[in-house]
Amino acid sequence: MTFSFILNGEDVLVKARSADRLVDLLRERFGLLGPLADCRHGACGKCLILLDGRLAPSCMLPAFKVRGREVITLEGFSQTDEYADIKGGFEEAGLELCGFCDNGRILAVAALLERNARPSRDEILGELSAVPCRCADPETLTQAVAAAAERRARRLYHRARQ
Ligand code: FES
Numbered sequence: 001m002t003f004s005f006i007l008n009g010e011d012v013l014v015k016a017r018s019a020d021r022l023v024d025l026l027r028e029r030f031g032l033l034g035p036l037a038d039c040r041h042g043a044c045g046k047c048l049i050l051l052d053g054r055l056a057p058s059c060m061l062p063a064f065k066v067r068g069r070e071v072i073t074l075e076g077f078s079q080t081d082e083y084a085d086i087k088g089g090f091e092e093a094g095l096e097l098c099g100f101c102d103n104g105r106i107l108a109v110a111a112l113l114e115r116n117a118r119p120s121r122d123e124i125l126g127e128l129s130a131v132p133c134r135c136a137d138p139e140t141l142t143q144a145v146a147a148a149a150e151r152r153a154r155r156l157y158h159r160a161r162q
């Protein structure tokens, strides 16, 4: 079937079979390699995307389900001010990510801060549990997201005063 959707801000038209998964469409047709296809059953968080602003595992989504909707991958999100807030917050807290988890972690924090500008420790760790990884301790993760939230709040405050 042929359908259109918005991908990283652009209208795109694609043809896909009903069994095609979104993660494969993004990687193979659009060359977007931010979302990784690893477990393919919603457990690892490496394939996460933002679908209409909410976090979604693209390995679990039949591609046609995004018809008429908005998909943002890490490639698109990395062009935004929100990405700079998150990257800056992570660096400030000394949180280092790797190529396996950076996609999911960054988009998970983006979705969280969009819903909740000042998330609690439990909310942060709850959201980040979508991307399991034992490399970072919970305190560093919490500090990194708090620092990102602070940067975002400052930026929005300055923008509102302009
Ligand atoms: S590939 Fe693991 S959650 Fe999608």
Ligand code: FES
Pocket: 096, 097, 098, 099, 100, 101, 102, 132, 133, 134, 135, 136
């Ligand atoms: S899996 Fe990336 S830092 Fe642990």
